[in-house]
Amino acid sequence: MSRLTRSPIEIIAIIAGIAGVMLVLYAWRLPPFRTSVETTEDAYVQGYVTMLSPQVSGYVTQVLVKDYQEVMTGQVLVRIDDRTYTQRLAQAQASLAAQRAALANSHQQEAAAEAGIASSQAQIDSAEAALKHAQLNWDRVSELVKKGVSTAADSEAAQATLDQAKAAVNQAQAALEVSRQNLQTIVVNRGSLEAAVSGAEAAVKLAEIDLQYATITAPADGRVGVVGVRVGQYVTPGSQLLAVVPRDVWVIANFKETQLDGMKVGQPVSITVDAFSHQRLSGHIESFSPAAGSEFAVIKPDNATGNFTKIAQRVGVRIAFDEGQPLTAALTPGLSVVVSVDKSSQPRLAAALGG
Structure with missing residues (x-):
């Protein structure tokens, strides 16, 4: 048999060997399979999931939404019995009215005190006039006494009148x-009264806020998750009632660190959605994670061990969907996608600038 002739088993073995080598070259992106396109299946649709909880306690009187219902910003979702908070608001408003009345009374007292000062000043003027008259009378009587015209009794009466006039001036x-x-005193006490009014106004505002918190509304447009609250249930601050998922979504693709070289903000991205029969959507790179995913883990890996195996870390890449794609309205957080980035493509200027 000629050496150029090979048995079927040898041919199969050669083909298998070549296929294995080609598979390794493909897996490691080595020539001739080297490409500028990087792909990862470790990618998921992300979105803001807002868990709503009450800030006041009470019994639930109304649940106005159902599971997965579309809601608009400000739409009422749940009502809590607000009778207690209504009465607290009325009580705070009454206290505010009393404090304002006390402050107004202080202003009235100030006006009365100013009038009293004017009256006292008038009394001083009157007493000083009487003193002047008494002094003149005393001077005249004393001269007459010296000449022997007036008696000692007249002198004593004039002296007493003068003394009384001096005392009246001192009293005034x-x-x-x-x-x-x-x-x-009234002016000094005014500060405490004004502070009491401010405190009462703050109490009214807090009561109004508590009353508003008894009505739970949607913080943004979106869809309601599973409604876990029921009518008649007693809830307290922090109780999880339901979740609202806004319509804003994006993709977090976790690329290996060996795939990142050449990726730039603004580069176009092809996104395949598993849930939509692998239909493709377009997007662009918005930003890169500041650290590898392992750095955000609750329990970080400790590489300072005797047996070490180098493992390529993954870095999150945030990808925004391009506008004008109706299919994005059906995307929900948590869906799996496949992301492909052509590193040879040029970044879009508007996307790179954050527009």
């Missing part, structure tokens, strides 16, 4: 000082 001056101190 003291009354003026008392009026001024009363005014100062």
